[in-house]
Amino acid sequence: MFNATSLKQFAVISSIASSVAASALLAPAALAETVLTGYVTTGADMAGASITASFLDGGSETLTWSAFGSDGNEGGVFSDLGWSLTQKRDSFSYPWLFSVGNSLSIETLTIDLFGGNSVFDTILDSQSAQNTDGSKQGKPFAVKNGLAPESVEYSTPIDISQGDLFSTLTLGWENGFSGVLEFVADTDSGTEANPVVIVEPVIAEPVVVEQDLPPVILVPIVNEVVEIAIDTPAATSVPEPGTLLGLLAIAGLGRKVAQRRQAG
Numbered sequence: 001m002f003n004a005t006s007l008k009q010f011a012v013i014s015s016i017a018s019s020v021a022a023s024a025l026l027a028p029a030a031l032a033e034t035v036l037t038g039y040v041t042t043g044a045d046m047a048g049a050s051i052t053a054s055f056l057d058g059g060s061e062t063l064t065w066s067a068f069g070s071d072g073n074e075g076g077v078f079s080d081l082g083w084s085l086t087q088k089r090d091s092f093s094y095p096w097l098f099s100v101g102n103s104l105s106i107e108t109l110t111i112d113l114f115g116g117n118s119v120f121d122t123i124l125d126s127q128s129a130q131n132t133d134g135s136k137q138g139k140p141f142a143v144k145n146g147l148a149p150e151s152v153e154y155s156t157p158i159d160i161s162q163g164d165l166f167s168t169l170t171l172g173w174e175n176g177f178s179g180v181l182e183f184v185a186d187t188d189s190g191t192e193a194n195p196v197v198i199v200e201p202v203i204a205e206p207v208v209v210e211q212d213l214p215p216v217i218l219v220p221i222v223n224e225v226v227e228i229a230i231d232t233p234a235a236t237s238v239p240e241p242g243t244l245l246g247l248l249a250i251a252g253l254g255r256k257v258a259q260r261r262q263a264g
Contacts, residue, residue: 033159043076054110055106056106099180106178120166138188143183146179150172
């Protein structure tokens with residue numbers, strides 16, 4: 001039988017067990033790294049990739065890569081506007097085919113393999129320090145036939161890349177491209193259990209620096225007083241009454257003297 005002490009101990013143990021179980025359920029699962037299937041990837045293996053053509057006169061079109069053909073090795077995109085991109089068999093040995101009708105002029109072609117669980121493998125030397133384990137030999141972009149692009153850019157590295165595995169390849173022609181281009185660009189694929197994971201960009205958080213600043217004194221704004229000069233007439237001096245009477249008397253006396261002189 002349980003006594004009071006044993007019941008308390010049992011309650012504490014049950015509480016700890018519940019907390020541990022809850023923590024295990026709430027703890028975030030570790031992100032799985034990309035695992036490559038091997039070093040052979042065909043056109044059909046890249047189904048789901050995103051292909052974007054940007055036109056020289058403006059605008060763009062994005063299509064989703066799909067598998068086709070009876071042998072299970074072919075894949076590509078076909079635009080109603082008159083351009084296509086296909087790849088047949090092993091991308092290490094067999095070229096891609098990019099075809100653009102004469103009525104079009106394409107400025108850039110962007111091949112994003114992330115949606116197709118695939119990557120570009122760019123290092124030929126399997127002993128290179130930049131060669132990722134499991135990727136074997138790769139091949140960087142190289143033209144087999146046709147007008148070479150002026151710019152070639154691999155971007156969006158994947159998580160396990162040592163400098164050789166990228167999700168995106170962009171080709172650019174300054175004056176536009178039309179016609180047929182054959183090129184080699186090797187690819188690898190991720191497994192279903194551990195598909196391709198791209199490297200997320202790191203966004204730096206703002207740093208707040210605390211400083212001891214002097215207090216700010218708020219002074220109310222007072223309307224400015226404007227002095228206006230007004231022209232006023234000069235003041236006239238008025239003599240005192242006694243002085244005024246004296247002056248009048250003198251003036252009267254002077255008048256009498258003048259009259260007597262005129263009479264004599």
